[in-house]
Amino acid sequence: MPDYIHIEVEQEQSSKKAGMPCGDVVQSRRTNWGTTVVCADGIGSGIRAHIAAEMCAARIFTAISEGRSFRKVFSSVAATMQQCRDPQKPFAAFSLARIRPDGNATILTYDAPLPILVSRTEATALATRPFPLPGGLAAESNIQLECGEGILLMSDGITQAGIGYAGNSEWTTEGVVRFVNECLASQTGYSAIPAKIHREAKMRWSGHFNHGKASEILRNAAHHFSPYVPDRVHQVQVPYSHKVAGDDCTVVLAYCRNGQTVNILTGPPRDRNTDTAVVKKFMDAHGLKIVCGGTTSKLVSKYLDVPLEMIQNSGSDIVPPRYDIKGISLVTEGAVTLNQVYNIIDEDLDKLDEDSCVTELRLLLNVADRVNFIVGLADNRANDDISFRQRGVLSRNVLIPLLVEKLSKEGKLVNVEYV
Secondary structure (H helix, E strand, C coil): CCCCEEEEEEEEEECCCCCCCCCEEEEEEEECCEEEEEEEEECCCHHHHHHHHHHHHHHHHHHHHCCCCHHHHHHHHHHHHHCCCCCCCCCEEEEEEEECCCCEEEEEEECCCCCEEECCCCEEECCCEECCCCCCCEEEEEEECCCCCEEEEECHHHHCCCCCCCCCCCCHHHHHHHHHHHHHHCCCCHHHHHHHHHHHHHHHHCCEEECHHHHHHHHHHHHHHCCCCCCCCCEEECCCCCCCCCCCEEEEEEEEEECCEEEEEECCCCCHHHHHHHHHHHHHCCCEEEEECHHHHHHHHHHHCCCCEEEECCCCCCCCCEEECCCCCEEECCHHHHHHHHHHCCCCHHHCCCCCHHHHHHHHHHHCCEEEEEECCCCCHHHHCHHHHHCCCCCHHHHHHHHHHHHHHCCCEEEEEEC
């Protein structure tokens, strides 16, 4: 089993009408206890539906942040939705999935399409059992996921795509399963599957139907409406006397893969008696190891009993010094380096100077799925130097939270331990 299973969340979405807000909302949160994904479908379409879906997702994550159990959160929000089954109230159907770090997954659905398991070789509709909810259509699924497996959630704009063109013309969950199996058979990557499903659903809403048996059925139905139907084996456009309006369409795939961890030690501990214990913890951690800071580098060098060597020092404030310690992936100066990484974190990687420890640190953070900071709180006289203030160099206690915010927005799991 890998040290860290990362849950990649890929989604594709469109609104019923171009230029209008989508009535579906997808939100996800990562913590050390797992990844939670919500796919909410507001009643109707447009701004009112979007607000209803946003409110639904907000209720869920607020309750989770308050420490309430996963099932109690679902039950409470679903019960609230039951009281809002009125076009004038903010009603939303929703799916709620939680995947733990060991791959154990629980999926709860309320009035929403059932989830689909996507493995390396095939897709199947997940087995469900009723979730106790008076008067509601709620279901629960549980499964143990491995790396290379994921859960597909959808709004009914996907499963009902094409409804109304002929008898049994809606796509259905089973139809989506067959389509995903075709994608897997053609070796479509996981990241591309949501976009392909979404594209197929939009085609169906516009009256175009693909793939074998469905095409044959709808071709026959089309002859009922029109004496002439183009004989196209792979695609059929069915005439329809009253135009189908379509729907908001959302599909989200949360799948497991081996995660990459980067550990960063910066700053010596406040209590010098804990130096050895802190460095040992850092060295025992799984993943790449980065040391930022001159004094910190000396602590690591001493612990490992290997020399600390300077391999780059331009003498410039723009290019911070770089060091080398055998067994450590990257060793740099501290405050200036971290400040520069923060300053360029949103820049195009192609613009960055290749021969720079700042660039290398940014690239390592870019490929990381989980970033663990160990931040020492010892007083640093250099940070009090007025020249640091003049150059806008932020202290660690100010800078680290800003870096955490940026990295979290990139979808990374970020942990910080102050010592």
